[in-house]
Amino acid sequence: MDPSSIVFLxxxxxxxxxxxxxxIAKVPSTLHTPLMSGSNAISGITLLGAISLxxxxxxxxxxxxxxxxxxxxFATMNVVGGYLVTDRMLEMFKAKGKK
Numbered sequence: 001m002d003p004s005s006i007v008f009l010x011x012x013x014x015x016x017x018x019x020x021x022x023x024i025a026k027v028p029s030t031l032h033t034p035l036m037s038g039s040n041a042i043s044g045i046t047l048l049g050a051i052s053l054x055x056x057x058x059x060x061x062x063x064x065x066x067x068x069x070x071x072x073x074f075a076t077m078n079v080v081g082g083y084l085v086t087d088r089m090l091e092m093f094k095a096k097g098k099k
Contacts, residue, residue: 047072050075
């Protein structure tokens with residue numbers, strides 16, 4: 001990979017981090033639950049992709065297997081944690097009365 005493409009990819013990464021932070025900072029608190037559900041769906045797609053790539057025949061490439069396993073673990077933590085946070089946020093909107 002040549003140095004100009006590394007600089008370009010780093011620029012895209014920094015720009016996406018800044019844009020993501022600015023977008024999330026401007027979201028009202030009433031919209032966080034629907035957005036969390038949407039991001040959980042995207043994380044689920046990421047998890048399916050990581051599982052399919054980890055299980056694919058890559059020859060004898062141990063690095064790909066280790067990275068794929070780490071991707072599956074992190075995507076699973078992201079999905080489970082996201083659903084736990086969403087469930088906790090939805091509990092705040094339930095009526096306080098008889099259970």
